[in-house]
Amino acid sequence: MVYKRKIIFRLFDNESLNQVHKRVFFACSIFIIIYIFILFKLTDVMIISNTENIASVAIKEKVLIDLNNKRGSIYDRNGVLLAASVRSYSLSANSKIIKNKINLSKQLSDILNIEQKKLLSKLNQNKKFFWIKRDISPIEHIKINNIGEIGLQVHKEQMRIYPQGNLTSHIVGYTDIDEDGLAGIEKGLNKSLKKNNDITLSLDLRLQNVVREELKITLDKFDALGGVGIILDINNGQILAASSMPDFNPNNLNLSPLENRFNSATQGVFEMGSTFKPITMAIGYDSDTINDKSLFQVNKPLKVDKFVVNDHRPMKGPFNIREIIVNSSNIGTAQVAKKIGKKIHKKYLKEFGLLNRYSLEIPEIGTPIVPNPWLPINTMTIGYGYGLSITPIHLCTIYGALVNDGKIINPTFIKKPSADYTSKVITNETSAKIRQLLRAVILETEWTGPRAKVIGYEVGGKTGTAEMVENNSYLKKANLSSFIGVFPMSKPEYAILIMIKNPKGIDETYNNTTGAWVAAPAVSNVIKRMVHILGIPPFEIEEFYEAQAKLKKNKEFSSATF
């Protein structure tokens, strides 16, 4: 007992109970100090280190009034107008101060070609403000000025117009009524546009049109939910076309639902599925985890804890790397990823830029969804494209880097003289291997190859079919079908991605909705049309067949050895 009391005595200082006031005051002063600290910090952030911004807010109001300050225009890479500001004049009246309404209505009727009766009934409304006619011509403007009626007022209005309408909607974006950018380039480069600078985009309107048309045809054919189409110039990172469907008309935003304004091409994040497999192989080759002689058993589904990795059809192994890619085996790729290991896998993905946002000139940029915590099973599933969600722009950029000697180039929507390389992530040898793999997909597959190839242009690529995610669970019947093509494979120039959300099966494809059936033909059509537009000559056909024969021989040789 005595012992216990001792402890109590030490625990609570009974003397101090009398000083409870002091302690409460102490608590008070701590609160006052920390709150004054945040008040100070707030003042610092919003006022002290923000004088420039506060000043510019005041200037902004002036700018709004000064309509002579015209907003810059936006052009495509060939100088086609995509967005411009036009000026218009509108006539309003204040009937409370108009004395001779009949006379005025006569005069106005002559000038504006509107029936006198109509005008008179308008003028008799007895309102302080109403429009008589919007958008009057300059001649009408002068004539109205000459009437000298103080009850009439001519308003100068400025309007943003988008001659290409839906075609470039997501990229160019739109502005509010005060011509402040709200989306797309209009928002991302708002400051520059406001200073009357014109902007030339990397987009090629002709290619943009091709991509959008092919996308639309595919969407209609498969009754799909939406889609994405991108053409990327691999050598300088410039985006030549980027279309996200459904889209909207920036000239009249109310025509389409709000969801249409979502830019799936840059902001949407998706689990890409099999298009990830070449990325895994690149990591494998580059980290010396695998080589051409590596073999993986793919006969049985792979069990990891409670999780089972399956293939879309049973296969007979063992497979080498090329066979895993050509047959798109999840089981094989998962084993490669497992062999690479979490640490190296994650390190490479980070270097590839797949775990971070890209900087683009438009504000609609998606942030990849990275597994947290990152378990060993995540490494395996990410190997074949599940568990890590990235944007379509990410996918195009990394494909560009993989086939282009590992040079990562930040994608851009602006036409620039030079590209900004950020880093070299894989060796030239690995890159050559990936080119061979992607080419092999076209030359050796039963379904994909014939649908994607364009004779004479050495197309390479990979299909992807992922189950779509909704409310945290996979929709078994809704696919995200994609194909990413690169050409020409011996010296890659362009990457083309078509992605279709939730295509429905049709008789023509025997109810198949995979990437090979849905997206590969669209990419092939895009390539066929773009080579005409850009004037890219085909390779010598004979050489092409020779090369094909050679590859076939190689294949026989390799299958004979194993």
Place this chain on the structure above:
Amino acid sequence: MIRKFSNWWKEVDQVIYISSIILILIGIILSLTGTTEIRKLDYTFFIRRQVVFAILSIFLITFLSFQNQKFIRRISALGLIASLLLMCLIFILGYEINGSKRWLPIYGFSIQPSEFLKPFFVVISAWFLTKKLEGRDIGLKIIFILFIFSSCLLILQPDFGMTMLFMAVFFAQLFIAGLSMMLVFVLLLILILVGLLSYYYIDNVRRRIDIFFDPSSGDTYQIDQSIKAFKSGGIFGKGLGQGTLKEYIPDAHTDFIFSIAGEELGYIFCSLIIIIFLLIIIRGLLSILKKRELYSLIVVVGLLSIFGLQAFINIASSIGASPTKGMTLPLISYGGSSMISSSILIGVLLSHTRGIKNRRLVRLKNE
């Protein structure tokens, strides 16, 4: 009935009562604008919910401020047991958001039981601490067991921010109860130690703290956007609904609601919010001193520590003065659990400060 209300009105601390209602109204206004992006799904969904919760909150505050201490204690005991049980249940039924399991789905609503733990625990711990000071040792043991059990549940979720807040609040209560200065320092050391340990063993915590001290080490996207929003707001703000932050930060209406206020309503309005928070805290602390009753004092200090620290952490992290923490702004942030919890807090606070003015009047008369 009317008499009852007019008596209550004379007794209740009107400054705190009205300030709280002002904060709730600010919350409604901000949720109206802050949720536009998500509102796409259903135009009025969030605002309807926020209004329903606001009405419920004001009712709760009023109802609780009517009650006597005994009733509050009983309610708190029940509430504490219920929230602890629900927190255990989370490990079976809950689901993960951003790497932590904090939410429990009940009839289409998600509730966050740890929000409710705080005000109830403070009342019960104050009761047992007073019992202890009156000489019944058992109180101390019970409350320490409860404290350790709750902290473990919180850290297992894992909710590092809430655990630290919880510990700090309990520490403040011990401090007011007259903890000897020696132990004050020891406990402070332990708090720091717990902080360091979780830095080394909890990935999420380490990442956030690393980013705070070295912004280049990771994704400071949210903070960058938030500060940009404050800067663009200037002195008077862009005007309600004109802000663009909510388009960039998906949960702007909870953790970053203060940034929305900064962007749309400006510096003066933000300072006002901070001053209202400080007013409630100082007013509460000073008025309870007059009551000369240790139990009430410990309760009120606990409640105001939760209230004040939580608001401080939320505001500080939105202006980049502390690492980002998923902590709501009491009474203002969107979210049922948080609003109900903070109105319970204010209600209990009002019930404990009720009648102080009157007592002084009576005393003056007697003199």
